[in-house]
Amino acid sequence: MNSPDRAILTRKIALMGYPCVGKSSITLRFVQGYFPDSYDTTIEDMHSKNYKYEGRDYNLKITDTAGQQEYSVFPRSCSVDIHGFILVYAIDDRKSFEMIQSIYDKVVECVGDVRVPMIVVGNKVDLQHSCRVISRDEGAKLAKSWNAAFIETSAKDNTAVNQIFDRLLKEIEVSMMTDDSPEVVSRVPGLPRVAEAVSNVDFAQVAGKVESIKKWTIGTFKNSRQQLLEHMGKIDKTVDPEFEEKCDSLKEIHQRYGAVVLASRQFSQVLSQMAAAEKKFSESFFQLSVKEDQLKAQCNATAEVMKQVGEQASSLDICLRYFISSMETIYSQTIADTLETIYSTEAARIEYDVHRHELANLQNSPTENASEKVSEASEACETHRKKYEQYKEDVKVKLKLLEENRIQVVSTQLEKIHAALAAYYSGNAKLLESSVRELFASGVSPPSFIPNM
Numbered sequence: 370m371n372s373p374d375r376a377i378l379t380r381k382i383a384l385m386g387y388p389c390v391g392k393s394s395i396t397l398r399f400v401q402g403y404f405p406d407s408y409d410t411t412i413e414d415m416h417s418k419n420y421k422y423e424g425r426d427y428n429l430k431i432t433d434t435a436g437q438q439e440y441s442v443f444p445r446s447c448s449v450d451i452h453g454f455i456l457v458y459a460i461d462d463r464k465s466f467e468m469i470q471s472i473y474d475k476v477v478e479c480v481g482d483v484r485v486p487m488i489v490v491g492n493k494v495d496l497q498h499s500c501r502v503i504s505r506d507e508g509a510k511l512a513k514s515w516n517a518a519f520i521e522t523s524a525k526d527n528t529a530v531n532q533i534f535d536r537l538l539k540e541i542e543v544s545m546m547t548d549d550s551p552e553v554v555s556r557v558p559g560l561p562r563v564a565e566a567v568s569n570v571d572f573a574q575v576a577g578k579v580e581s582i583k584k585w586t587i588g589t590f591k592n593s594r595q596q597l598l599e600h601m602g603k604i605d606k607t608v609d610p611e612f613e614e615k616c617d618s619l620k621e622i623h624q625r626y627g628a629v630v631l632a633s634r635q636f637s638q639v640l641s642q643m644a645a646a647e648k649k650f651s652e653s654f655f656q657l658s659v660k661e662d663q664l665k666a667q668c669n670a671t672a673e674v675m676k677q678v679g680e681q682a683s684s685l686d687i688c689l690r691y692f693i694s695s696m697e698t699i700y701s702q703t704i705a706d707t708l709e710t711i712y713s714t715e716a717a718r719i720e721y722d723v724h725r726h727e728l729a730n731l732q733n734s735p736t737e738n739a740s741e742k743v744s745e746a747s748e749a750c751e752t753h754r755k756k757y758e759q760y761k762e763d764v765k766v767k768l769k770l771l772e773e774n775r776i777q778v779v780s781t782q783l784e785k786i787h788a789a790l791a792a793y794y795s796g797n798a799k800l801l802e803s804s805v806r807e808l809f810a811s812g813v814s815p816p817s818f819i820p821n822m
C-alpha cells in the first residue's frame with residue numbers, strides 16, 4: 370500500500386486565453402514533448418500527465434480550453450474543481466494581453482472572491498526580437514497586481530514550458546496551506562514559512578482571506594462530494610425531467626452552432642486564399658501583356674476573366690464573414706447567455722440537494738441542540754430551494770425568448786447565405802453582387818470592386 374507521503378496527488382489545471390496564443394502548443398509540449406506543426410482551433414481538450422515536482426508525485430489533469438474572442442460565458446469545465454489556472458497571452462499580440470484581464474475577472478468571479486492559484490504566461494518569446502509588443506515588464510506588472518506568478522515561454526523552442534507547471538504547482542500547494550504549522554510547511558521543501566511570507570501584510574486582511582478560503586473550500590468540497598455520490602448512484606438528487614430535457618437539447622444545439630461556426634471559418638479561410646490566388650493569377654497575365662505585344666489582347670482577356678473570378682470569390686467571402694459573425698453572436702452570446710443561467714441552475718440544484726441531505730441527516734440522527742440545528746438547516750434548505758426554483762423560472766423564460774429570436778435571426782441569415790452560395794456556384798455575378806449590396810444596407814463596408822450604389 371502507498372504511504373500517504375507517496376500517494377499520487379491529483380491537481381486539475383486549466384489553460385485559458387485568446388485564440389492562437391499557444392495554449393494547445395504549450396500543453397502538447399509539456400504533455401507529449403513536441404511542438405505541433407499545424408494550427409487547429411481547439412474546442413476543448415483534456416490531458417493527463419504524471420509529473421514529479423519537489424519529490425512528490427502528481428497526476429496533472431490539464432484542460433486546454435477553446436480560445437475565445439469574448440469570455441461572455443465562462444467554460445463550465447473551468448468553474449468546478451480547478452486547482453490552478455494558466456492565463457496565456459502571446460507577446461506579439463496586444464489583444465490577447467488585454468483579454469487575460471477580463472479572463473482574470475471571470476475566474477475570480479466564478480470561483481469566489483478569493484485568491485486563486487494562477488500563473489500568467491507570455492508565450493512566443495522566441496519572437497521577441499522581431500514582433501514583441503508586450504514588454505516583459507508589462508506582463509510581470511500585471512501578474513504582480515494579481516499576486517499571480519509570471520513567466521515568459523516559447524512552446525516552439527521549449528523555453529520554460531515545464532517551469533509554468535512547476536510554478537503553478539508551487540502556487541497551488543501554498544494556497545492549500547491555511548496554517549503555518551511546521552508539519553504543513555515541510556510538505557513543500559524550499560518554500561518560505563507562511564508567517565515569513567506575510568510578515569509585511571495586514572493580518573486582519575489575511576485572516577479574512579483565510580476564512581473565505583475555508584468557506585469556499587468547504588462549500589466546493591460538499592458540492593463535489595454531492596456530485597460524486599450522485600454519479601455513483603449512492604445518493605438521490607432532485608430531478609425535473611422535462612426541464613432537464615429542454616436544457617440538454619439547448620446544449621446540443623449550442624454544440625451544433627459551434628460546429629457551423631468552425632466549418633464556416635475554415636471555408637472562409639480557403640475562399641479568401643483562393644480569391645488571393647486568383648487575383649495574383651490575373652495580375653501575372655496583366656504583367657505579361659505589358660511585355661508581350663503580340664499576346665497582349667489574349668493576356669488581357671485572361672487577366673480580366675480571372676480578375677472577375679477572384680472578385681466573385683471575395684464577394685462570397687464577404688457574405689460568408691457576415692454570416693459567420695451572426696452565427697458567432699448566436700453561439701457565443703445569445704445561446705451562451707441562457708446556458709450560463711442553466712449552469713447556475715445546475716449549481717443551485719446541487720447546493721439545494723446538499724442542504725436537503727444535511728437536513729435529512731440531522732433529522733435522522735438527533736444530537737445535542739438538535740431542534741435548533743434542524744430549524745437552521747431547514748431554513749437554509751428552503752432558501753436554496755427557492756433559489757433553485759427561481760433560476761428554473763428564469764431559464765424557462767429565457768428558453769422561450771431565445772427560441773423565437775434564434776429561429777428568426779438564423780432563418781434570415783440562411784436565406785442570405787443560400788442566395789450568395791447559389792449565385793457564386795452558378796457563376797451569376799450580378800446576383801452575387803446584389804447579395805453583397807444587401808449587406809451594405811446592413812452596415813457592412815463595400816469592397817472597392819463593387820461600385821457605390
Ligand SMILES: Nc1nc2c(ncn2[C@@H]2O[C@H](COP(=O)(O)OP(=O)(O)OP(=O)(O)O)[C@@H](O)[C@H]2O)c(=O)[nH]1
Binds near residue numbers: 389410412434524
Ligand atoms: N513562434 C511561436 N509560435 C507559436 C508558439 N506557440 C504556438 N505558436 C503558434 O501559434 C499558433 C496557435 O497555436 P495553438 O497552440 O493552436 O494556440 P491556441 O491558443 O491553442 O489556439 P486556440 O485553440 O484557437 O485557442 C500555431 O500556429 C502555433 O504554431 C510559440 O511559442 N512560438
